[in-house]
Amino acid sequence: MLKYLTCLRPLNLLIVYLTQVFIYYLFFTPFRGTIKYDWNLYPPTIIFFALVTVSIAASGYLINDYFDHESDELNSKRNKLPRFHNLYYYFFIVLIGFCMALGIALHIGKPLLTLIYLVAVTLLFLYSAIWKKRVLIGNLVVALFSAFVVVILLYAELDHLQNMPNESAATKIIPLTAFSIFAFLISMMREIIKDIEDHEGDKAAGYLTLPIVYGTLRAQRVAAFFGLSLVASLFIWIKYFMISLPLWLPILVMAFLIFPIGYILLKLFSKSELNAALLSKLSKAIMIFGLIFLIITQWKPFLIN
8 A cells, every 4th residue: 555655646735735844934933133023824834734635636636537547557657546536535634634625724814725625626727627737727727726725824924024024025925936937937847847758648649738738849849938038037047136145155056957948958859759657757857846946045044155
């Protein structure tokens, strides 16, 4: 039975959890100079808040495997739960996540957070049942969820951010929004690459994804568009927001983010056969590197000249 735990993508769930927790503790410390801020989720609530996000992601994986069973078999993907077991675990995780979301929402006085949980779960259900089989809509939902992991932290603390001086609030809003854009763009590129990787099985299963409807070459061009947008965004970030940081940091961004994206772009514009599985894994590594650099740019010990 343990081998079926891979259907929950435990590494992905761990990354989601650590991303929210680390970013929160990095940006929402109780003290800012001599001023103390009583954040809604600090210190213990963020632990459970991140578990709610993990429950959304886990439920998405389970319901996706349920609806994607035929395509996964055709694409020779292994270690899947027996199909109807996905539904049992799906409803169990959704219920546990809802209870946690409700408790947190009532605790911090933001009942709308519970509605956001229900909307997120519903969108991922619709993604798996309908939108994943359509051109770009499913890719957009997954990319928005990747951005949501960080943006939701800003919403949870919005009342306190509004009461902060504009300059102090900007030190949190700007980098977190920038990382959300980064997560959205890299996810869009990766999701299209994954559709290219799976297009044979998806076609046999009756899907109408971008590479199936318009061909893999055009799908590569669309993925490349998001990659180019990502590179442009990183150069803007370096020019306007990293100018005062030590020189080694922009150099590392070039080496670990821009150059690997450039490699992916070269492959996407190439007319030779695409190793989509490799590019998909590289895209995931780029997202992790992006998170690491976000942490570095905010953690003062790293910035000592």
